[in-house]
Amino acid sequence: MIFRSRSLPALFGFLLAAPAFGGPLEDAALYEQACAACHGSDGRGRSVEDRGFELELPDFTDCEFASREPDPDWHAVIHEGGPVRAFDRMMPAFGDALTDEEIYAILRHIRTFCENRNWPRGEFNVPKPLFTEKAFPEDETVFNLRADTDDSDAVIFETVYEKRFGPRGMTEVKVPLGRRNSPQDGAANFGFGDLTLGYKHALHHNLERGSAFSIGGEVILPTGKEEDGFGSGSTVLEPYAAFVQLLPGDAFLQAQALAEFALDGPAEDEVAVRALLGKTFTEGEFGRAWSPMLELLAARELRSGSGATLDVVPQLQVALNTRQHILLNVGVRVPVANRQERKPQIVMYLLWDWFDGGFRDGW
Numbered sequence: 508m509i510f511r512s513r514s515l516p517a518l519f520g521f522l523l524a525a526p527a528f529g530g531p532l533e534d535a536a537l538y539e540q541a542c543a544a545c546h547g548s549d550g551r552g553r554s555v556e557d558r559g560f561e562l563e564l565p566d567f568t569d570c571e572f573a574s575r576e577p578d579p580d581w582h583a584v585i586h587e588g589g590p591v592r593a594f595d596r597m598m599p600a601f602g603d604a605l606t607d608e609e610i611y612a613i614l615r616h617i618r619t620f621c622e623n624r625n626w627p628r629g630e631f632n633v634p635k636p637l638f639t640e641k642a643f644p645e646d647e648t649v650f651n652l653r654a655d656t657d658d659s660d661a662v663i664f665e666t667v668y669e670k671r672f673g674p675r676g677m678t679e680v681k682v683p684l685g686r687r688n689s690p691q692d693g694a695a696n697f698g699f700g701d702l703t704l705g706y707k708h709a710l711h712h713n714l715e716r717g718s719a720f721s722i723g724g725e726v727i728l729p730t731g732k733e734e735d736g737f738g739s740g741s742t743v744l745e746p747y748a749a750f751v752q753l754l755p756g757d758a759f760l761q762a763q764a765l766a767e768f769a770l771d772g773p774a775e776d777e778v779a780v781r782a783l784l785g786k787t788f789t790e791g792e793f794g795r796a797w798s799p800m801l802e803l804l805a806a807r808e809l810r811s812g813s814g815a816t817l818d819v820v821p822q823l824q825v826a827l828n829t830r831q832h833i834l835l836n837v838g839v840r841v842p843v844a845n846r847q848e849r850k851p852q853i854v855m856y857l858l859w860d861w862f863d864g865g866f867r868d869g870w
């Protein structure tokens with residue numbers, strides 16, 4: 508017997524008539540029986556009069572919403588009910604009524620409602636590293652904090668606002684603000700850093716192969732005071748490519764290659780490669796996600812060929828709330844080659860994936 512819940516007696520007749528599952532028809536029939544009463548046969552959600560409660564239902568045909576939700580998150584909500592991700596309990600738990608196989612059959616059907624394959628799937632939205640740019644276009648606000656352990660006692664607070672633009676695009680603004688001891692007299696200075704404007708485009712994504720690839724570019728404007736150590740004093744153009752490969756066991760590889768070209772001012776042109784390996788661990792079957800990552804940062808100045816640096820950044824990202832759209836990442840950037848007086852830097856961010864809800868929602 509496949510449906511064990513007594514609250515779904517209507518299902519038994521259907522089960523007698525449909526002994527085998529696996530094809531699109533069976534996927535649709537399962538959805539029809541278990542979900543359509545609320546979510547509608549067309550996936551848009553039945554009307555308030557039909558279903559008898561006020562709560563707004565998700566529209567599975569809306570690719571902008573549906574594409575970004577990874578299967579494991581929806582599997583958790585279907586298995587455990589809405590509250591497992593701080594949604595309403597009007598979304599029932601089907602963990603006792605449906606096998607995992609059936610839940611995935613229904614998910615296959617739900618995925619047919621969004622017909623535009625242009626949108627990269629949320630599976631590629633792997634944990635954000637502290638330095639490497641992701642391949643996935645995000646809707647999020649990130650608060651970065653970087654604290655130097657050298658004599659500058661520098662603390663830079665940077666707000667990053669990222670907004671998706673169509674299925675594959677993303678625009679970005681970064682505003683740094685900081686304090687550091689003056690190199691001349693040691694007095695504390697406060698100031699803005701260099702403002703960054705960026706655009707990123709997902710060129711390729713293939714869920715079967717688990718890989719996605721993007722290109723992007725940033726313009727870094729010399730808005731920070733160079734003499735106080737808050738800016739490079741140059742307008743810098745930074746083209747880059749970003750790549751993600753999903754690996755078995757919730758592991759992932761991310762990489763970014765970039766170049767920085769100074770259009771004016773004193774900054775040197777530079778090339779850099781950033782890469783990391785990480786893995787997500789879940790508390791219990793559906794609980795809080797913890798993602799340790801090890802990031803490598805290599806950079807080299809182009810003209811002089813000198814000043815090549817290599818840093819490692821061990822870090823741990825954790826989901827703070829039940830919805831898992833507020834995340835904290837803490838790490839240390841440790842110079843390992845050509846340290847040149849460089850000391851470790853403490854780096855962290857607080858990330859708010861605002862498409863999934865307000866900052867105070869979902870705790």
Ligand code: HEC
Nearest residue numbers: 541542545562565581584585589594595597598599601613
């Ligand atoms: C009794 C009505 C009802 C039934 C039956 C029902 N759902 Fe839901 N479902 C809801 C409601 C209401 C929400 C929205 C909850 C919220 O936003 O707080 C929801 C939300 C969801 C979500 C979360 C979408 C998101 O925002 O990420 C998924 C996925 C989902 N349902 C899948 C299913 C599947 C699959 C079935 C059948 C196995 C099903 N639901 C059956 C009422 C229902």
